[in-house]
Amino acid sequence: MSAVLQSRREFLKVTAAAGGGMLIGFYLPDLEAATVQGQPWTALPQGAEVNAWLAIDKDGNVTVRVPHTEMGQGALTSVSMMIAEELNVDWTRIRAVFADANRHLRNGNEYKTMFTAGSALVRRQHPHIMQAGASARERLKEAAARAWGVDRKDIHARLGELRVGNFSGTYAQFATAAAAITLPEEPAIKKPEEWWLLGKPLQRLDVEVKSNGSATYAIDAQVPGMVYAAVKACPAPWGSLKRFDDSDLKGRPGIHAVMALRAVPGKTGNDDLQDCVAVVADSWWTAKTALDQLPIEWDAGASASASTEAQRAEARRLLNAPGAVITEGDGTLAVIAAGGKVVTAEYDRPWETHARMEPINATVSVTPERVDVWSPTQDQSVALQLAADQAGRDTKDVYVHTVFLGGGFGGNGGGGTGVTRQATELSKQLKRPVKVIWSREEDFAQDKQRPPNYVRLSAVLGERGLPSAWFTRSCWFVPEGTERVGPATSHISMSDMPYQVPNRRHESISAKTHVPVATHRAPGTNQNGFMTECFVDEVAIAGGWDPLDWRLEMTQGMADWQLVLKTLKEKAGFRTDLPKGQGMGVAILEDHGSLCAACATVRVSKDGELAVEKVVIVIDSGHVINPHNAAEQLEGGVCWELSHAWMGGLELRNGAFVNTNFDRYPILRMPQMPQVEVHFALSGGTKWGGIGEPAGPPVPPAVANAIYFATGKRVRSTPFKSHDLSWS
């Protein structure tokens, strides 16, 4: 029997559903056993704070406060490693906790940023994180130097010990004194060649709590007196609520309230309130069941006619006229018009959703004293400010309890959606804590989605069968006024394609949609990379080239592209002469500062059944601080994009998505997961590229290119499962 249950060995008597339900306390992980604790201000004894990032207790244990969220990308471990590297402290002495968002804002963005996105944590933020560790180390040395009457530069700081001549002491001894020291000059961070810890494959700090059920996510928050809300907005996003009939719910046991929340005129951001109906009950299941039965009338307005088919027709029409010129190449169209061997194609990819395993949710407690928020957010400070704004309270009275995220993937499930406002408003009105959970159906309907893109490409072949002109025109669907979605544009990975073609032109078109959009792991590159890298194969094959050799030829003089492509050639054994029904395909794309190539091996049965057997990944991210975690992220990236390309795609009909749950939006399952082999080809130097996102984008084109070699069929849209891949 587990320790958890020993504490409630007494015979439990509970009421299972509506009315008089008894909530049995909090479940908190054992503080001593946990290396990760979700509530910084109640966490394990931390000892003396040397700076905002770390504290050292009397036994020499170091508590690292991690300002970033942990959504499976390894933030807790990576930040702790960077601090430990500079602090020169034994890795087994490190405890990681989440930093306090309230403190961060109170002290003028004390941790610089809490936003966790863009594969940026190591790539962009290592200088200030490592600086915090280096500064602490030097201040510990300075404190010892003053006590011993020696010069700081003579002191060695190693594995928690300070030493010079006959003097020695521990970090713990000098931690309090170090906190009060201001250095005349802050130390520089270590160069990669000086690392002793970074670069080693270390196990993540959060695997244990994620293997015994004790890791706490926002959806797990248990607050005394809490009630549960199920909510529903118009299935066509941003439609308005006409009326609902709650007469059947009046007096039903367990139902506390049936309420309408209204959009605020002029407030149409992703994190603003839409019109919605909320049923609040003793149990979320009671609330959800009642909401499902509630007659609601919506007015979707003009959005009611939006559909995937209508968007496709609109895109085709728009692509017939010029768009905004992104890459000028005035002669391009003339060269193509002059004829010769011209290759043309149309590609498109559909809407996709994040489908984080943890559905979108928020728990908020508004009291006269303070506001508490539990949110699956990629930026706690944003969730904090949303709750403060909705509650009409000062941010200093709002506390965000940082918890694990059940996936992030750019969707920012709490911080950037209206759910935080819904929970805040309901708690404010009902004067008790409220947990709002979006059902999976609501999550799919109201998440911010990845926009679809329709593209026309043409190229003309010149000398040696290589292209002499390359023209692309793309059309994506985004809400009015949207120019970019994070780094994504309708032309990323297309207008900036690296291949050295003499005449290049790209035109972009933005069509309008009512559907909210957001970044989606490797934004833009994940869509457009497919178009570019499949069309590259079409052009290479038309010119009589081996597709991998074509890419090497077209990137001559570009050292990192050559490094990655040559490594792929060496490791993957790419060939185009496999028996029919088998094929290999390659692709390479740049994303978040990293260059990543993939080689996929597929098998397609005569009746068109696809199996993706293996994917070889080669990445140049410049540096890697934890190869173990990096390999996991790259594997995950492969699964992510393969899933969408193979079996994903949302379909819009009458303004709403018809894909309501995982039965109608399948994602990759274990039997479909290919073997993944990861190789690092690191160019080092000043290059710091991301790891969490870049492995996804080259996978769909590599697989489609492999399908071509296996079947002779060129797949120009996703999902692959919608294509007939049979051959004879």
Place this chain on the structure above:
Amino acid sequence: MQRTLTINGTGVEVDGDSALPLLWLLRERLALTGTKYGCGIAQCGACTVHLDGKPVRACVTPVSAAVGKQVTTIEGLGAPDAPHPVQRAWAEIGVPQCGYCQSGQIMSAAALLAGNPEPTDAEIDAAMAGNLCRCGTYLRIRKAIHNAAALMAKKSAS
């Protein structure tokens, strides 16, 4: 109407709506939040628990179906100082990323190994096909199940 079921070895008496899915009894009434809600229609496996040792999706299993039976959740599979071999293998390899699906994955894996101590890759794939992982940890899950099988074989041999 009162009913009794056993959850992680402890008797629990429940009354109220017999249609209430076991998932919400566990999460909301017993604060056993290791079992997760993911889809509500038995498509994702995040809510997998054992009912008399067999894996079931708690989101579609009414409490009434568990009356008189033994329910085991992730919290009852092992103990912090004596984790189940599957949990040990999970932690040693470092399977989880976001971790949200992993309770369900572990419960499915433990049920598989209880009935098949030496599963092949194909048998693992078949047994685990009902558990989604959006982070893509499938390859490590498969490896961890093999390792757990070895740990269990070693234990029973000694």
